[in-house]
Amino acid sequence: MTLEILYFAWLRERVGQPRETVSTDAATVRDLVSQLVARSDGHAAAFADLGTLRCAVDQQLADLDAPLAGVREVAFFPPMTGG
């Protein structure tokens, strides 16, 4: 399947781009992360601490075990600081 991957805040800075399109067979977000880490040193740095990683699947907050079947867009970002 083809996924649109988005990065925000310092994850975007570490990866070096705000979005990319990837072809993947990952079953869950966690599987996807383990594939993305291998793409570059920047990706590895962005995903170095899974404890502070937040994600959204098709624009809904999700956890790392969320399934990816039928999903179009996955976003990764640090804890949010709104308000």
Added chain:
Amino acid sequence: MSARVQAEPFDLAAELSGFGTGAGAVVTFTGLVRDDTGLMAALQIEHYPGMTERALSDYGAEAARRFQLSDWRIIHRHGRIEVGAPIMMVATAARHRRAAFEGADYLMDWLKSRAPFWKQEIARDGSATWVQAKNSDEDALLRW
């Protein structure tokens, strides 16, 4: 009942015109850019277009359901915002004050740690630092 994400400033008085007509209580909260270090020039706020609007609308609708709000409005800015300028506002309307206060408080707690915004502090020398999420903001959600 509306949520907006915008770069432009907002006019609180204009936003409240006609807001909550027929309610017994209207509460508003406005967040301003604060300078804790004495070195700050502005905040730069990044967000997730598409998801942000959806999240704010969802939280507004949930607040309306939980606190029987007759009206609510959320405006959150993004981009560069100078020290002292308004970042965001929430307004809630209900029959009684407690529901209006609690609805606004609930919305603020959710916006702090569950709306996809990320703040960067821009110092007067131009250097930029990402704001770290606070554990206290996360803990605040447990109240609800």
